[in-house]
Amino acid sequence: MPEETRLDVGELIRRHPAEIADILATLKEDEAVELLRRLYLRRAAAEPLGEMEPEEAARLLAELNREDAAHILSHMEPDDAVDLLAELPPETVQDILSRLGTRTARKLGDLLAYPPDTAGGLMSTEVVALPADMTAEEAIRVLRAKAEEAETVYYAYVTDEKGKLLGVLSLRDLVLARPETPLRAIMKSDAITLPVTMDVEEVARAFDKYNFLALPVVDEAGRLLGIVTIDDVLDVMRKEATEDALKLGGIPAGEDHPLDPPQVSVRKRLPWLMVLVLLNLTVAAVIRQFEGTIAEIAFVAALMPLIADMSGNAAAQALAVAIRGIAVGAVGWANLPWLMWKELRVGILAGLALGVQIGLIAALLWGRPLFGLVAGIALAGTTIGACLTGGILPFLFRRVGLDPAMMSGPVATTIGDLIGIGLFLGLATVFLPYLA
Numbered sequence: 001m002p003e004e005t006r007l008d009v010g011e012l013i014r015r016h017p018a019e020i021a022d023i024l025a026t027l028k029e030d031e032a033v034e035l036l037r038r039l040y041l042r043r044a045a046a047e048p049l050g051e052m053e054p055e056e057a058a059r060l061l062a063e064l065n066r067e068d069a070a071h072i073l074s075h076m077e078p079d080d081a082v083d084l085l086a087e088l089p090p091e092t093v094q095d096i097l098s099r100l101g102t103r104t105a106r107k108l109g110d111l112l113a114y115p116p117d118t119a120g121g122l123m124s125t126e127v128v129a130l131p132a133d134m135t136a137e138e139a140i141r142v143l144r145a146k147a148e149e150a151e152t153v154y155y156a157y158v159t160d161e162k163g164k165l166l167g168v169l170s171l172r173d174l175v176l177a178r179p180e181t182p183l184r185a186i187m188k189s190d191a192i193t194l195p196v197t198m199d200v201e202e203v204a205r206a207f208d209k210y211n212f213l214a215l216p217v218v219d220e221a222g223r224l225l226g227i228v229t230i231d232d233v234l235d236v237m238r239k240e241a242t243e244d245a246l247k248l249g250g251i252p253a254g255e256d257h258p259l260d261p262p263q264v265s266v267r268k269r270l271p272w273l274m275v276l277v278l279l280n281l282t283v284a285a286v287i288r289q290f291e292g293t294i295a296e297i298a299f300v301a302a303l304m305p306l307i308a309d310m311s312g313n314a315a316a317q318a319l320a321v322a323i324r325g326i327a328v329g330a331v332g333w334a335n336l337p338w339l340m341w342k343e344l345r346v347g348i349l350a351g352l353a354l355g356v357q358i359g360l361i362a363a364l365l366w367g368r369p370l371f372g373l374v375a376g377i378a379l380a381g382t383t384i385g386a387c388l389t390g391g392i393l394p395f396l397f398r399r400v401g402l403d404p405a406m407m408s409g410p411v412a413t414t415i416g417d418l419i420g421i422g423l424f425l426g427l428a429t430v431f432l433p434y435l436a
Helices: 017-026 029-041 046-051 054-061 066-074 078-085 090-098 102-112 136-146 171-176 200-210 230-248 262-288 291-296 298-302 304-327 333-366 369-399 404-430
Strands: 129-131 155-159 165-170 214-218 224-229
Touching (some): 017 029, 017 046, 046 066, 066 090, 078 090, 155 171, 165 171, 291 298, 291 404, 304 369
16 A cells, blocks of 8 residues: 555544545545545545545445445535435445435435536535625625535625525625625626526536636526636536547547556547547558559659648648637638638648649659649648648538538548558659659
């Protein structure tokens, strides 16, 4: 067992919960479960589990007996507890909920009903609602009394008797107001709210746009349901960025941890690689049509990998710009014509420069100016096609409901290869009598 876990638990629990979570994550499963049991006996297991990745925390919690698991969950923040429960089998969830107090079980059950990729799935219901006629002095007294129940107290939320959100006020305004001032007089009635069904990516954009530490979540009738805090949004943004990076790398089957067993990584990576083999057979079919040209002037084969590789590089640059623009909400379907015009100009300018470069190199290396011209035209055409393809495909895939991060890269690379190699070998065939 690592040195950190040989420390006395009394000393260990004086560390930040995030540090304890890191220790748990690096241990073998049986060692982590044993440490978790020891933390539970000291009533110090809830916060470290809340700091772990939900799937890792769920794996450890499932090894405890159900009574202990239920006790730990009852002391976790509701949103963290729900994230953990979502990773467990339904029968396990029901068993654990049945062992919780009625109020806690109902609260967690209600949160589990919201899809995890919505504001409702992110929110915490631990929020203090205050009536509009309450004075500032009374509000401060209530907030002090309920501070431990609420997840955070960045803002005070004012509601009517039916729970409808009327306004929000910052703690600064509350503290500086005269004690007898009613909340109605100092609240901001035009509060930014998150619909409970809002997608998590839209939630992240709202936080990025308005720079709040927390935002209230409301239902269709405007009733206050809970709050989403900035730490939850940061977790979402990190997870989304990780998923997009893995999908761009061709790993659509979930996160591939660097220390996963080989068989787990193969199971996640192999299916997409097998699909790519079939996709790239189209390029092989094009090359097969020009076997005669390659056989007669074999030196053209020397530049085929370069043409293919440059098509992928140019497409990857355009893809990165387009996918990021879509992800942060900077561009949408309406911007596609402008983006096509922009990528066309980028492709022409970059293609001309690259075409001249490879044309001169090929002419000098092989001593055939015409071959340099063929290579230059092919690379210029490839660059133009790759820029357009990389810029357009993410929008098309998103339009038809497919994931642009996963689908665009391989398809753009294949189309670029078809354009580049087809154009290169086609021109070489046309000028074959002069190149042979």
